[in-house]
Amino acid sequence: MATETVSISALSAEDVLKHWQGHRALTRGTIEAFPEDKLFEFSVGGMRPFAELAWEFIRMAVPIVDGVATGEWVEYSGAKPENKEDLLALWDKQTRELNQKFPAIPPHRFTEVDKAFGQWEMSGIGTIQYAVDNEIHHRGQGYVYLRALGIGPPHFWER
Amino acid sequence: MATETVSISALSAEDVLKHWQGHRALTRGTIEAFPEDKLFEFSVGGMRPFAELAWEFIRMAVPIVDGVATGEWVEYSGAKPENKEDLLALWDKQTRELNQKFPAIPPHRFTEVDKAFGQWEMSGIGTIQYAVDNEIHHRGQGYVYLRALGIGPPHFWER
Numbered sequence: 552m553a554t555e556t557v558s559i560s561a562l563s564a565e566d567v568l569k570h571w572q573g574h575r576a577l578t579r580g581t582i583e584a585f586p587e588d589k590l591f592e593f594s595v596g597g598m599r600p601f602a603e604l605a606w607e608f609i610r611m612a613v614p615i616v617d618g619v620a621t622g623e624w625v626e627y628s629g630a631k632p633e634n635k636e637d638l639l640a641l642w643d644k645q646t647r648e649l650n651q652k653f654p655a656i657p658p659h660r661f662t663e664v665d666k667a668f669g670q671w672e673m674s675g676i677g678t679i680q681y682a683v684d685n686e687i688h689h690r691g692q693g694y695v696y697l698r699a700l701g702i703g704p705p706h707f708w709e710r
Numbered sequence: 711m712a713t714e715t716v717s718i719s720a721l722s723a724e725d726v727l728k729h730w731q732g733h734r735a736l737t738r739g740t741i742e743a744f745p746e747d748k749l750f751e752f753s754v755g756g757m758r759p760f761a762e763l764a765w766e767f768i769r770m771a772v773p774i775v776d777g778v779a780t781g782e783w784v785e786y787s788g789a790k791p792e793n794k795e796d797l798l799a800l801w802d803k804q805t806r807e808l809n810q811k812f813p814a815i816p817p818h819r820f821t822e823v824d825k826a827f828g829q830w831e832m833s834g835i836g837t838i839q840y841a842v843d844n845e846i847h848h849r850g851q852g853y854v855y856l857r858a859l860g861i862g863p864p865h866f867w868e869r
Contacts, residue, residue: 559817560719561835567720570839595754596857658718676720680729681867687843688866691850698755707847708840 562663567676568653571683572646573710578608578686579642580705581693587635595699596691603639604689606631609641611682613648615667619675620656624668723820726835729814730842731805732869737845738801739864740852745839746794749767754851755862761797763848765790768800770841772807774826778834783827 562570582590582605591602610627618624632638661676671678692705721729741749741764750761769786778782791797800867820835853863 559723559820560721561723561726561820562721562839564718564720564721566835574843595854596859598857599852660716661720676725680721684733684846685866687846688850688853691847692854694847695754695757695851695854698757700755707844 561610564656564658567679568649571679572649574683575612575642575646575649575689576685576710577705577707578605578690579639579646580709581690581697582635582639582642584697584702584704585635585693586700586702589696589700590635593696593700595696598692600634601693601696602635604693605638605642607689608682608686609645611685613645613652615678615682615690616649616652616656618667619660620652622660622665624666626668636709640699713718713810720754721810723815726838727808727825730810730838733842733845733849734771734801734805734808735869736762736864736866737849738798738805739868740849740856741794743856743861743863744794744852745859745861748855748859749794749797752855752859754855756782757851760855761794763852764797764801765846767841767845768804770844772804772811774837774841775808775811775815777824777826778819779811779835781824785824785827819836 582601585593585601589600591600594600609629613629614625629641631643656675662674664672664674665678666672667678671681673681697704737775741760744760748759750759753759768788773784773786788800791800800834815834821833822830825831826837826838830840832840856863
């Protein structure tokens, strides 16, 4: 007897964007929870301060969506924010850009394998998922920094 | 003019399991990286030691897949591992159980909204995603513990 194999759709592109933006809202709340000096200077165990981690998220988010959408992988070229206000303003600018650009990703590009930034060979959705997972991972580290500073981080389930 | 709305499938159920098991392999490597006493005792900022976080992942993983598959939400009832060897053995047992049980989730249950453990109202895929995200988040905290102990954690991209 033959066994039928069916690919079951678990997540739509719209779900993926909503999930990511939920996490990005939580990351924004985590940036906000830091006192300005600690955001740029404090860390534990010789790791990067949270502003550096947030800067990594910014350099990944829109450039990855652009790359998945177009097949052209261009490094982020904007200026690095030097204070909390500018960092949050840039965060909010990317929130709007993602909402605009994500729905325009051609459907076949989610499954198509590409070499992101000429280095990481993954499907489009794999690269997007990597960016989201990387943000969750490093934000978790930011939670430890906040706890070590005696500051309660935002609730993980608030998106 | 009418605008056509199309739901674009970004991830199949098979992709979701593969993604989760990749992260679970990394979490296993993180458990292994801890010296036994530090695994059960060390933390930063008054947070839970990594063995407690791993125990939380275990109490979520198979019970959530069972709940999504069947609609019955039963709290994990197994004994709590008291040493690293038992913790890893239980981890590996769940790896096999997830591979067996996940593909048997009825397709409609991924999108169906249910109240997980009588408390959290989400789609099946939303609940599974929450478990994966929670694991990534807390494992990131384990990375800080390891760095604070002077131990290099596994590479994030190794799954």
